[in-house]
Amino acid sequence: MPRRRSTWGSNTDAGGGYRRLRYWADEHDGKGYVRHSKTIKGTRRQGDEELARLRVAHSQDRPVPTVKQAYETWWLPEALARVDSGRMTRSTLKNYQSRWNAHIRPALGDLPVSDVRPLVIRDWLQGISSGISNSALVMLRQILDLCVLYECIDANPARGVMPTTIRAKAKERDKTTYTAEEMEGALSAVKGTAAYIPAILCGLGSCRVGEALGVRCDEVEEVEANGTIVAVVPISRQADRAGDVSDTLKTPGSSRVVAIPEPWSLDVLDAACANQPGGWLTPDGVGGPLSQFTFNTIWRRALKGADVPSIPLRNLRNSWRTIGRWELGIPEDLLEKMMGHAGKSVGEIHYDRPRAEYFADVVSRAWNDFRAAKP
Template sequence: MSETVDVTRREADAILAQRRTEHAADRPMPSVGAVWRSLVWPMLERRAADGEISRGTLEHYAAAWDRQVGPRWGDVPVASVRRADVQEWYDGMTRSQAAMARILVRYVFDECELREICDGSVGRYPYRMPSAGDTRDKGIWSLDELGAIWRASEGTYLEPWLIVAAFGGPRVGESMGVRREEVWSWDGGPSPVAVVPIVRQAGRTGDVSERLKTQWSSHAAVVPGPLGERLCGLCAAGGEGWIIPGRTGDAPMNRELLRKRFDSLVARAGVPRHPVRNLRNSWETFTHWTLGVDPEKIERMMGHVGTSVTERHYDRPEAELLAAEVSRAYAEHPYADGWVGAAAAIRPDE
């Protein structure tokens, strides 16, 4: 900054001193986007690297910034953000969108307050969240409908993944992070069981992280009966590699391509369309109500911490206990007997 004055040197010194006094409190005011990029995002990346948050959580934050927060507030100076405008913005969202956006807004203004850039109260104000509720599709498939989806996948390269995701209960990213050589067979009960270690997850772009959603998420997914045998056979025949490989085979398929392939399977099966993540809810429903498995054991097979199951990492003895429980339950309620006929060979997906 400069100012030209036509005065004596002494008068110029006085004017300079006056300008310094007038503007002593002035400082550059960054935009919301600048604070996000320079302060918040690096902090979140460090937390992910230190294991405090998962890579999946980091991806959700990035997606929420790109879709909701950045387009509205990215170019707005942080000191110009008004509570009334933020509330109006939240009012136009679903409840889940607003809840995620609120987390990011608070991160930005917490950093602003910590570094004395501006007052951070606009980020933590008790805003009213939308009351319409979560509009996500919560529909599930029945066992017969899951069977139809499996038959549509039979013989394709999607089949091993579909069996794990639909009949083993992991999250979508967890099911994509399975390697074929890790699947093993347990035959110590009345029904054969395929045991699938869930020890990593694949991200939206196919990147793989050894960190799951929580520190307790490592667990065993178990698939009983003919589908379990089918899964073990397909994994053995396929050799080492990802259960749902990407185009080059050195990483899992990316999430968007998997969604498109799965939607094609659903259409081919002639059953209602729901998001691929709803396979997990469908599995929990039939495992509880059809197989009659104890809810505490279901929680552990979903990677949750139950009320008395305290193991926090995948281990083979616990996997065998879960396999024994599911083997017994399936023998009493053999829902897939007769589903698997002559084993189809893996064929390219049409």
């Protein structure tokens, strides 16, 4: 079969479904602009696409890339590197890729980046709903910033362009919280379901929803404090809406321990001692942790069945903070630390490092006093 050539490099059949690409590039390794070879698995068309990407990256007379080529050549590799280094969560990358596949690529992907003008961007934004246009525009700006960096265009046309869609009035977020008594009632309603343990971690331990799902059984510890048993739970990872686990939390300070008081601590410790599938404290039954979606579904269904008013799962953390301050009387600086907030002073940020036993002591004492004050 004759060798198939393009105007830059070559793409030949290497057998077994592989293609051999040859091209010229300066890899900045001291060898200068020399010939390179790369073997990929794929069709001839996929080989041509990869050769086109390599030309955008390496050719001395490289053409102006399309938006799609800029995304594949520069933006996506950098995003994957940020995920690997922990500077971006995998769920954030998924959201970006969703915007790319649904909105940017179909409308702008085949345009040379030099043809992406402010009016083109504005017209494109007109067809996107207000809830999505901001994040799609942010991603387009990032792609075009890289095109400026690699000297494909002189300036980023997306800078200064604002979404022009008419925004509907945002629905006010539900800010309802539970009192301590209401929290006990809600937890009683979901006891026996898969939502029980993560609800305890959120409503009585300050966890965000994803944090409550990322705990492993062998990480939970039992601590005796003020005549009670406290479950101390380290928070170092989170599970997303689909149940995928990330070792990156919302902020570096979010890595902490939470202290669960009696009697709920006994249930958490029992769950940790059980032979849970995959070793997760909140298992999904098939080797992974419960997903946020499933947690939310079970939570709402169980409360509805028990005729108990439900609040959004995210508000369990707000409830914990409110109960801690106004009903348990825990000092605000301690509550902030237990929530994983870094604080504002130099001492709070860099020097204040309380041990898990301190949290257990504060929480158990506060609940003992609260119960003792009840008539």
